[in-house]
Amino acid sequence: MNQWTREARYRPLSDIAPEVYQTMKEEVRNSPWRFSYHIQPPTGLLNDPNGFVYHDGTYHLFYQWFPLGPVHGLKYWYHMTSKDLVHWFDEGAALIPNDDADSHGAYSGSGFIKDDAVHIMYTGNKRDADWVRHPSQIVGHLRSDGRIDKHLPPAIPNVPAGYTEHFRDPKVFQEASGTWYCIIGAQCDDLTGCTVLYQSEDAETWTFLGELKTQYPDFGYMWECPDYFELDDKGILLFSPQGIEPDGDAYQNIFQSGYMIGEKLALPELTYQHHAFSELDFGFDFYAPQTTQAADGRRILVGWMGLPDISYPSDMYNWAHALTLPRELTLQEGRLKQLPIRELDLLRKRTIHAQSTEINQAMTIAQAETFEIELSNLALQTTQFEIHVRAADQEATVLTYDATTQRFTLDRSRSGAEVPAVDYGTTRTVQLEQPLHQLRLFVDRSSIEIFLNDGEAVASTRIFPKSTSQDITLIGDLTADISIYEL
The missing domain is CATH 2.60.120.560 (Exo-inulinase; domain 1)
Structure with missing residues (x-):
């Protein structure tokens, strides 16, 4: 497809004849610059890592996927599994955008363990006849065959008052008390970025708590892919702000990804005392990172090795992007340090x-x-x-x-x-x-x-x-x- 019309971008993979898709896969497989040891798409475009979680001896890692070309369109979740975070097994498309609530794409979200099973929460992207977006947050669980069953209707069906249609990327976490929370990236009506939180006792029925209070009331126009976790008795907030102007060596890419270190979130009061925002990566191609806790307690990060709204030489072969290698996060001298995980020696x-x-x-x-x-x-x-x-x-x-x-x-x-x-x-x-x-x-x-x-x-x-x-x-x-x- 050379003309990426709206219709072409939102054509489901099921409309493509198997032999046509097989030809696409062969073209991609034989193209230059295919990776040797990174996670990459079989065809089309890969972006945000999603649903990164460890359960019962296996790591599950999904990524955003548009199968038909190197552009953003109808997004699926593609499923990879690993025993060691190094050798990954292709489980195929796990989350299919085939319901009304995600008719225009299964957007980013996270994984969590409940009732000894992998669950997920993601943003369903729906557009009406006037192309107005209506996002919702949908819970699902992973079946034994590697596919995801959705729990419909959406757990969070609407955007609360005070926020625009840019409301997405839920990250679910659980307090020691057993209470569930999810943090969501949002845009306020005044077109500034922020995060909001919801609370639940069962991870199915969610109550809106409000906006997380930070020292950055005007820091870009949208905060994507938030991730909250605790490390060495500190609260760490990762997110990807959009709309930050370059400042010396900092903020040189079209969009940024970084973190703030502070005290643990005061929940449900929504206060967060933190230090300044720091970028995670000074390279050209890093965005939308997500973390999980490894089997031995380490905090592991994976990012999208790419950026939105930029074309790459591999586009001409109908594929784009990869995920970074997993990194271990440690807190030292008031900053996050990132090391290649030790398992990479297996490569x-x-x-x-x-x-x-x-x-x-x-x-x-x-x-x-x-x-x-x-x-x-x-x-x-x-x-x-x-x-x-x-x-x-x-x-x-x-x-x-x-x-x-x-x-x-x-x-x-x-x-x-x-x-x-x-x-x-x-x-x-x-x-x-x-x-x-x-x-x-x-x-x-x-x-x-x-x-x-x-x-x-x-x-x-x-x-x-x-x-x-x-x-x-x-x-x-x-x-x-x-x-x-x-x-």
């Missing part, structure tokens, strides 16, 4: 390089297309050094650190096929609080995820190099313990 196929290495001026230390590299015990003899990955004569993704300013820059101006978002530039920079002493990179066929100083700063970025661009080159005078693994 390592072979060791390419593992030794203390001295670099003088420039050295290509390995060649690989999909790999992990870690530099630790980093000691610089000059004020600046660079790492070039997925490099060849005309291509390279360039990472630069300036020891004088402690600024780290990601440059994708020569990373291959261009992401046509020229208004958002080709570099991203972060100011580190500590001198750079450790970094870890995960590079897939069309992505790079960067972890600095044991999770002090993180960047997720799509890149689209040629398959032959495989050099890993360090430039500068330094010594470091360097480990490189093929993944």
Whole structure:
């Protein structure tokens, strides 16, 4: 489909002949830049992670999915399962938008465990003949065959007074007392973003409590994908505000995702004493993160490695986007730190390089297309050094650190096929609080995820190099313990 009319965007997958859809899958499977070890759509567009939950030995992770092309349209929930958060099994489409309340899409939501079963709450997107949106919040449960049964009519059928049609993305959590709450992203009638809360005794019948009181009464025009959890006796609120203007190195993308750390929510009073908003990721492609609690109590985050309203080179092959690798969140020195989960060591196929290495001026230390590299015990003899990955004569993704300013820059101006978002530039920079002493990179066929100083700063970025661009080159005078693994 080359002309993405409204009719084309809201055509259900069931209208497509099986042989036609199979051809689409083959086209996507054989296209460039398909990932080696990330979650990606079989066809069409992937966006927000949804329903991320652990139950009875299995992790369940869903994502928003439009199957017919690399655009936003009639959204399904696609289901993945895993025993270890690394090897994922394709369970197919689990939530089908085929009822009146979600006639124009099953939008984002969360998972929770009740009565020893996986339940979900999501936003049903319905539009009337005048194309006015009527969102509702729908509860469902996961069947043994991997599909979701909806509990209709919607648990929250209408938007309360004082808020616009932009009212979505419920995240359900339970207090120690057993009371259920859900936090929802919203837009007030004055076109400012916020979150609201509901309360329930059975996670089926919900009572509106009101708007969460924060220190940000005017911070963007919409707050999407809120996620509240507690860590080390603190209350953490994640959300994705839209409409924030750039400010120095911060807020450089079209939309942002970040967090606030504060005292635990006072419920049902709706007060939240917190510190300033901080971005989670300084890369080009990160949005709508969602967390869950792992089997051993760790708080694990997964994000959408993409952004709304931006096209990507893979679009020409009728697919777009992926999910980030899972990250463990810890609270240290008043900030969230993000580390690749330890289970990712299972991805390592072979060791390419593992030794203390001295670099003088420039050295290509390995060649690989999909790999992990870690530099630790980093000691610089000059004020600046660079790492070039997925490099060849005309291509390279360039990472630069300036020891004088402690600024780290990601440059994708020569990373291959261009992401046509020229208004958002080709570099991203972060100011580190500590001198750079450790970094870890995960590079897939069309992505790079960067972890600095044991999770002090993180960047997720799509890149689209040629398959032959495989050099890993360090430039500068330094010594470091360097480990490189093929993944």
